[in-house]
Amino acid sequence: MKDKYYHTKESVEEYIELARDVDSRGLIEKFKQILPHNSKVLEIGSGPGSDWKILSTTYRVIGSDNSSLFVDHLRTNNPGGKFIELDAITLDTNIKFEGIYSNKVLHHLKDSELVDSIIRQYNLLRPGGIVCHSFWKGEGTEDFKGMYVNYQTEKTLKKMFEDYFEILSIEQYKEFEESDSLVIIGRKRNAL
Numbered sequence: 001m002k003d004k005y006y007h008t009k010e011s012v013e014e015y016i017e018l019a020r021d022v023d024s025r026g027l028i029e030k031f032k033q034i035l036p037h038n039s040k041v042l043e044i045g046s047g048p049g050s051d052w053k054i055l056s057t058t059y060r061v062i063g064s065d066n067s068s069l070f071v072d073h074l075r076t077n078n079p080g081g082k083f084i085e086l087d088a089i090t091l092d093t094n095i096k097f098e099g100i101y102s103n104k105v106l107h108h109l110k111d112s113e114l115v116d117s118i119i120r121q122y123n124l125l126r127p128g129g130i131v132c133h134s135f136w137k138g139e140g141t142e143d144f145k146g147m148y149v150n151y152q153t154e155k156t157l158k159k160m161f162e163d164y165f166e167i168l169s170i171e172q173y174k175e176f177e178e179s180d181s182l183v184i185i186g187r188k189r190n191a192l
C-alpha cells in the first residue's frame with residue numbers, strides 16, 4: 001500500500017524532524033555480526049537516511065525509497081551516495097545484493113504484499129544472502145494520518161519468511177516502550 005503520509009512535503013519534513021533522535025546502531029550491530037563487512041547492501045525505505053549513513057561506514061549500500069521526496073532529500077544531503085526510487089513490494093531492479101536491510105518500513109505492507117516482497121528479496125539476493133528487517137510488534141492493523149501500520153508477531157514473521165529464508169533470529173527490542181519492536185535476521189535458503 002502506498003502511504004499518503006510520506007508523499008507530501010509537509011509530512012516528509014515532519015518525519016525528518018521526528019526521526020532526528022532515533023538511534024539504530026544497536027540494530028545495525030546485529031546485522032554486522034552476520035553479514036561480512038564490505039558486502040553490497042540494499043536498504044529499503046531509507047527515509048531521512050540516518051540508517052543509510054551508519055550502514056555506509058561498513059557496507060557498499062544503495063539506499064532506496066518509494067517516495068521521490070525522500071529520494072531527493074537523500075541525494076541532496078549525501079552527494080556521492082547511491083539512491084534509487086524503489087517500491088518495497090515490487091523491488092524492480094536488476095542489481096544483485098549480499099544483504100537487504102530495512103528499519104520500520106515493511107510494516108507498511110499488507111501480509112500478501114510482504115510475501116511478494118520476501119519473494120523478490122529472495123530473487124535479488126546472491127546465494128547465502130542475508131535479510132535484516134525491523135517491525136512494530138503487535139496484532140492487527142492501524143491507520144495513522146494516512147499511514148498504514150501492519151503489526152507482526154514472532155509467529156507471523158516466521159510463517160512468512162521461513163519458506164525462503166533460514167531464520168537466524170527473531171528478537172524483541174525497545175524502540176519507545178519495552179518489547180514494542182521485532183527484528184528478524186534470515187539467510188537465503190539454497191534451493192526451493
Ligand SMILES: C[S@@+](CC[C@H](N)C(=O)[O-])C[C@H]1O[C@@H](n2cnc3c(N)ncnc32)[C@H](O)[C@@H]1O
Nearest residue numbers: 006045046047065066067087088103104105108
Ligand atoms: C517509518 S519510515 C522509516 C525510515 C527509516 N528507515 C528510519 O528508520 O528512519 C518508513 C519509510 O519507508 C518508506 N516506505 C513506505 N512504504 C514503502 C514502500 N512500499 N516501498 C518503499 N519505501 C516505503 C517511507 O517513504 C519512509 O521513508
